[in-house]
Amino acid sequence: SRQAGRGASEIRTSAPPARMELEGPALPLDRYLAQSCFHRINVAYPGVRLVNESPFIFVVQNFASDAECRSLVQLMTSSGAAQSSATAPGQQGRRTSTTVFPAADEVRWLRQRIVALTGVAHEQQLEPTKLTAYEKGEFFREHTDASFLNEKMWAFSARLADVDEDGVQDPCHWPSRFCTLFLYLDDVPAGGRTRFGWLDGSGSMPGGSIFGRRIAELAGDAPSTASRLDFVPSAGTAVVHFPATGLESGCVPDPRTMHESEAAVDPKHIVQQFIWPVPIDLVADVHADVRGEWEALLASAR
Numbered sequence: 001s002r003q004a005g006r007g008a009s010e011i012r013t014s015a016p017p018a019r020m021e022l023e024g025p026a027l028p029l030d031r032y033l034a035q036s037c038f039h040r041i042n043v044a045y046p047g048v049r050l051v052n053e054s055p056f057i058f059v060v061q062n063f064a065s066d067a068e069c070r071s072l073v074q075l076m077t078s079s080g081a082a083q084s085s086a087t088a089p090g091q092q093g094r095r096t097s098t099t100v101f102p103a104a105d106e107v108r109w110l111r112q113r114i115v116a117l118t119g120v121a122h123e124q125q126l127e128p129t130k131l132t133a134y135e136k137g138e139f140f141r142e143h144t145d146a147s148f149l150n151e152k153m154w155a156f157s158a159r160l161a162d163v164d165e166d167g168v169q170d171p172c173h174w175p176s177r178f179c180t181l182f183l184y185l186d187d188v189p190a191g192g193r194t195r196f197g198w199l200d201g202s203g204s205m206p207g208g209s210i211f212g213r214r215i216a217e218l219a220g221d222a223p224s225t226a227s228r229l230d231f232v233p234s235a236g237t238a239v240v241h242f243p244a245t246g247l248e249s250g251c252v253p254d255p256r257t258m259h260e261s262e263a264a265v266d267p268k269h270i271v272q273q274f275i276w277p278v279p280i281d282l283v284a285d286v287h288a289d290v291r292g293e294w295e296a297l298l299a300s301a302r
Contacts, residue, residue, distance in 0.1 A: 026049035026050050026051065027049075027050040027051065027052070027053055028050075029043055029050055031053055031222070032050060032053070032056050035220075036246070036249075037215075037218045037219040037245050037246065037249045038055075038056055038178075038219070038242040038245055038246060038249075039118070039119075039120075039178050039179045039242055039275075040119060041058065041117060041119050041179070041240060042116065042117055042118070042119040045060065045116065045117045046062070047060045047062050047063065048060050048117070049061070051229070052196075052199070052226060052229055053222060054199070054222045054256070055199065055241065055242065055254055055256040055257050056241070056242060057196065057229065057239065057240070057241045058239070058241070059231075059237060059238070059239055059240075060117060060237065060238040060239075060240065061236075061237055062236055062237075063117070063183060063236060063237065063238035064110070064113075064183060064185075064235075064236045064238075066235060066236065068109075068110075068236075069183075069184075069185040069186065069235045069236055070185075072107070072110070072131060072185050072269070072271065073185050073186065073269045075100070075102055075106060075107075075131065076100045076102075076131040076133060076269065077133075079100045079102070098133045098135075099130055099131065099132050099133075100130075100131045100132075101128045101129070101130055101131075102129060102131060104128070104129070107129045110129065110183075110271070111123055111126055111129060111273075114126065114181055114273050114275075117181070117238075117240070118179055118181065118240070118275060120179070120275060122279055124279035124280055125275055125276050125277070125278065125279055125280065126273060126274075126275055126276075126280070127273070127274040127275070127276070127280060129271060129272075129273055130271065130272040130273070130274075131269070131271055131272075132269070132270050132271075132272055133267065133268070133269050134192055134261065134264040134267070134270075135264060135267055136191075136264055136265060136266075136267070137263055137264065138263065140260055140261040141260055142197070142198070142203055142204060142258055142259070142260045143258065143259070143260065144203075144205055144243055144253055144255070144257060144258050144259075145177050145180045145241075145243035145257070145274060146176050146177055146243040146244045146251075146253035146254070146257075147175070147176035147177055147244070147251075147253075175247060175251055175276055175277055175278050176243070176244040176251040176253065176276070177243055177244060177274045177275065177276055178242060178243065178244045178245065178246055178247070178251060178275065178276065178277050179240065179241075179242055179243075179274075179275040180240065180241055180242075180243055180272070180273065180274055180275070181238055181239070181240050181271070181272075181273040181275070182194060182231075182238060182239045182270055182271065182272060182273075183236075183237075183238045183270060183271035183273070184231075184233035184234055184235055184236070184237050184238075184239075184268075184269075184270055185235055185269040185270060185271065186233065186267070186268065186269050187234050187235050188232065188234075188264070188266050188267075188268045189266055190265035190266050191262060191263055191264045191265030191266060191268075192233055192261060192262060192263075192264040192265065192266065193230045193231060193232055193233070193261075193262050194230070194231040194239065194259060194260075194261055195228065195229070195230050195231075195259060195260050195261075195262055196228065196229040196230075196241075196256075196257065196258070196259045197228045197258070197259070198255065198256065198258040198259075199226060199227055199228060199229065199256050200227060200256070201215075201255040201256045202255075203255055203258030205253065205255045205258055208255035211252055211253050211254065211255050212255050212256075214250070214252045215245070215252060215254055215255075215256070218245060218249050218252070219245075233268055233270070241257050241259075242254065242257065243257050246277055247277040247278065251277065
């Protein structure tokens with residue numbers, strides 16, 4: 001098993017405190033436990049620490065052992081099914097990395113562990129588990145983990161109505177990814193940090209001004225405890241954040257969770273697990289309807 005404290009990713013912030021180690025005290029959970037806007041994970045899971053309140057970001061030390069991390073890297077490198085990592089339409093060039101989607105049975109132990117940590121009702125709420133490798137110079141620019149369609153429909157609705165994004169008032173209220181878990185599979189001394197660089201909501205998310213106001217209405221307008229949060233990858237450490245509110249709150253994308261993976265210097269391997277508030281089969285059905293509506297809107301605008 002891992003030694004106590006081993007694998008605790010270093011966190012670097014650009015607002016007080018200037019530097020924080022995870023061996024120090026975690027933030028209190030009172031505000032997180034009192035809210036109902038964002039998904040409630042199992043805060044009693046071993047190693048869970050709240051490291052940012054606005055938005056809520058958790059770190060889980062020792063979520064996987066060294067041997068388990070090595071086995072996942074080996075699963076990826078021996079797969080023979082690696083593919084260039086996909087991005088949303090129109091965003092090619094914002095990401096350079098390689099991805100493998102192992103069969104669910106190959107990572108069942110990990111998926112069950114993620115269910116136990118995140119507290120979702122069904123494993124079917126987890127997208128296919130994604131293993132991603134970044135070699136030297138590879139990166140992923142600023143992005144959100146919220147559903148592409150949920151994010152983009154605001155911008156298209158604004159364009160069709162001939163108003164700016166502030167003129168579109170109503171959230172779209174269909175399911176979106178509402179919880180993300182990253183698991184770092186190796187220590188990365190140089191490069192490859194995960195950077196939450198827009199904790200004030202100032203990122204380039206389409207519809208971000210609407211989302212930000214709605215988030216403030218739903219969850220309050222507490223300032224972030226840092227202006228930027230950098231995670232230095234360390235094997236076995238997981239990071240959990242919430243790219244959108246819960247289903248009852250409309251699955252509103254949270255612009256404060258925009259993040260990026262800086263260019264790798266040393267090789268970096270991670271697990272990316274995206275989680276929905278409903279089983280994936282239902283999501284697929286809902287999004288098929290949304291895609292049809294979207295295509296009709298675009299056709300009518302030509």
